[in-house]
Amino acid sequence: MLTRRLAGLLLRAAVRRWPAQLRAELTREWAAELHVLARQGRRWPMLRFAASLAAGRAAAPLVDRTVLHRQLRRTAGVLLLAPPACVVVVALTGLAMGLGYGVLATRVAWATDAQLPIWTGLTAGLAVLLALAVTRAARHTVRVGALPTTLGVLLPIGATAIVVLALFATRGEGGALDLVPETLLWLALLAPALWAAGRLARRGRTRLAWLVGLLGALVAADAAVVLAVVSAIPAVPVEPVVDGLPADAVDRVSAPLWLLNCLADSSLGLPRPTDWELFLITDRVLVEPLFYLACTPYAVAYTVAVARPGPAVVPAAVPSVA
Amino acid sequence: MRLTVPVAKVLSALLAEPETPRYGLDLMGVTGLPSGTLYPVLHRLRAAGWLAADWEDVDPVTEGRPARRYYQLTGEGARAARLALAELRALAPAGRTSSGGAEPAGAPAC
Numbered sequence: 001m002l003t004r005r006l007a008g009l010l011l012r013a014a015v016r017r018w019p020a021q022l023r024a025e026l027t028r029e030w031a032a033e034l035h036v037l038a039r040q041g042r043r044w045p046m047l048r049f050a051a052s053l054a055a056g057r058a059a060a061p062l063v064d065r066t067v068l069h070r071q072l073r074r075t076a077g078v079l080l081l082a083p084p085a086c087v088v089v090v091a092l093t094g095l096a097m098g099l100g101y102g103v104l105a106t107r108v109a110w111a112t113d114a115q116l117p118i119w120t121g122l123t124a125g126l127a128v129l130l131a132l133a134v135t136r137a138a139r140h141t142v143r144v145g146a147l148p149t150t151l152g153v154l155l156p157i158g159a160t161a162i163v164v165l166a167l168f169a170t171r172g173e174g175g176a177l178d179l180v181p182e183t184l185l186w187l188a189l190l191a192p193a194l195w196a197a198g199r200l201a202r203r204g205r206t207r208l209a210w211l212v213g214l215l216g217a218l219v220a221a222d223a224a225v226v227l228a229v230v231s232a233i234p235a236v237p238v239e240p241v242v243d244g245l246p247a248d249a250v251d252r253v254s255a256p257l258w259l260l261n262c263l264a265d266s267s268l269g270l271p272r273p274t275d276w277e278l279f280l281i282t283d284r285v286l287v288e289p290l291f292y293l294a295c296t297p298y299a300v301a302y303t304v305a306v307a308r309p310g311p312a313v314v315p316a317a318v319p320s321v322a
Numbered sequence: 323m324r325l326t327v328p329v330a331k332v333l334s335a336l337l338a339e340p341e342t343p344r345y346g347l348d349l350m351g352v353t354g355l356p357s358g359t360l361y362p363v364l365h366r367l368r369a370a371g372w373l374a375a376d377w378e379d380v381d382p383v384t385e386g387r388p389a390r391r392y393y394q395l396t397g398e399g400a401r402a403a404r405l406a407l408a409e410l411r412a413l414a415p416a417g418r419t420s421s422g423g424a425e426p427a428g429a430p431a432c
Contacts, residue, residue: 014358022365025391030357032388033347039387049347049357056358 003043007034010050075141078302079152082134083160086294089130090287093122116265116282123290131297138305146198149306150191153299158187179288181231182224186292189220194303201307213300221292222259228285229258250277262289325406328355328363333403336395343392364393372399
């Protein structure tokens, strides 16, 4: 009686590992075999039968191993190359902005004001192109759950950020290490946004997934900028560094817009931040918002693309079993 | 095509009497495979269209046991299985080939 119960427990554990649509039939089939073994008094074979099912692998979809390995290589390639590509995007667009400013400076008066918007525009354009390329590549990458996908996207971004910051730090750029907390905050807040986007996309709610992913990424980037500014610039005026200049202080009332202020180099028509506050903010936070902007489209695009339900599986002509 | 030892064993057992439906415990006895290996193989063969599965038409009260599920090669499955096993035999060294039966002829060792 005890062995029968134990076998029943093992069978229940085993059947839970199979796809939901198969469980009822498998339970019926295995229970029938178990019943015969029990009736014959074959206790150990009965336990072995149930234990083997509980310990064995559930059937996975038919996948050719060579295809799987190719998918794994492609996944690793996409996820590892995209973050350095974002760094290159920011660097190249910065260079292009510099060249463009050189041309504009001799011809128009607004050349200085146009620097950051040009940089932002070019970065956004290349980021979208990168996202399109990543989405295309995602068709042939491994499809896993929302959490592994999120980690797979974020860990290479974090590693790339650490490498870049370490490079700057070793070159004597002491301020590089100050960027670590805001980078960590950005990644920490981006993680739930991507996870939620992946979950929604998996349920077929692609538009909502995009909305949640992009809004979450916006909040994450904004929070990182706010952290960077409030940790470096006081809210209450202190002694000005240079006589005749306003005090180094930024009113927190405009904090939610600082990311957009940085990207547009503008107060967006609002009274805050003032020109001086905007100068202080962009003096402290210049490249980071552009890196966030470069990474966000591809991160959300990849997460949504790999989470979307795939095409119906066509029964393979050849079984491939490990 | 990639054929593993458990798959070859199951196909070989089913091909020994293609017209005879077999149930899981029976196939475990013939192939020597544990249940944890056999059932995933059966599932994959069914998904590939090589196997058909039907519930036994018996009265559980009369028989004193629940109905079992029986497996049988489909026409396409039998043809594909013969071809696959023949290809497997061709791959095996000459000294290792056998005359067939329930053992997977020429199946490579794990």
